[in-house]
Amino acid sequence: MKKSLYETDEAIVEGIRNDDDRALAQLYKLHFPMIFHFILNNSGTEDEAKDIYQEGVIVFYEKIKDNSLELSCQIKTYLYSVCRRLWLKRLAEKGRFASKLEDSEPFLSVEDDLPRHEEQERQFGIMTEALEQVGEPCRSLLEDFYIRTRNMQDITDKFGYVNTDTAKNQKYKCLQRLKKLFFATYKPEA
Known part of the structure; x- marks a missing residue:
């Protein structure tokens, strides 16, 4: 199997800083299935999973580009956390989530x-x-x-x-x- 140029989190971050689209492509390949599974198992659709993942990647991308990202965990953990919060917020807006997001925050x-x-x-x-x-x-x-x-x-x-x-x-x-x-x-x- 051919090795990817972006095998480490550090390489992906550096690739994004250098405007290499392959780094973003690798990010999608590596972590979208995790978010897709999470959203489908939590009242979502494939299109909603794509939207939420896109929003999460944009948050990640912008924080890298403006040097405000302090990554103290793996990228997958960061994206999971961001996408999860985005999804729970969307569910709350749609009324599919019983409690308000603020009420459940300590449990998340x-x-x-x-x-x-x-x-x-x-x-x-x-x-x-x-x-x-x-x-x-x-x-x-x-x-x-x-x-x-x-x-x-x-x-x-x-x-x-x-x-x-x-x-x-x-x-x-x-x-x-x-x-x-x-x-x-x-x-x-x-």
Whole structure:
């Protein structure tokens, strides 16, 4: 696998300071899935996840450009914190969040949530590797169903299956292969 120019947080920050778009692209590649998962699991949509992540990256970018960023944690933790607060604020504005953001602020400490978040990120990394290893058409089929939320009829048509039962059977087999690859690598931390 080809190594990225921006493998460390420091390199990404330096790349942004030097106006290198590849640093921002790497930022999106590395951390968007985490925010996407968080927002989808908290009453959001894919478009809302993209919007919130864009806003979070803009906050990060502007703080780097005006030299006001004092990064005392990893970039992923910083972006998670910013995006989480932006999302909770948006939920409060939409009335989807029962209490006011100010009321729940003491309970939203990033430090408290960090171990769970880091474990989830480790799982996402292993799942991404497993998804790359599962091969085609399984990868596309699983992404279409679980990520793009396409229905079985659309998947049947796209992949040329005889009927939706055949497509469901293939999805099941692909999912079993993916699970096997995932659990061959993943071991819960004690």
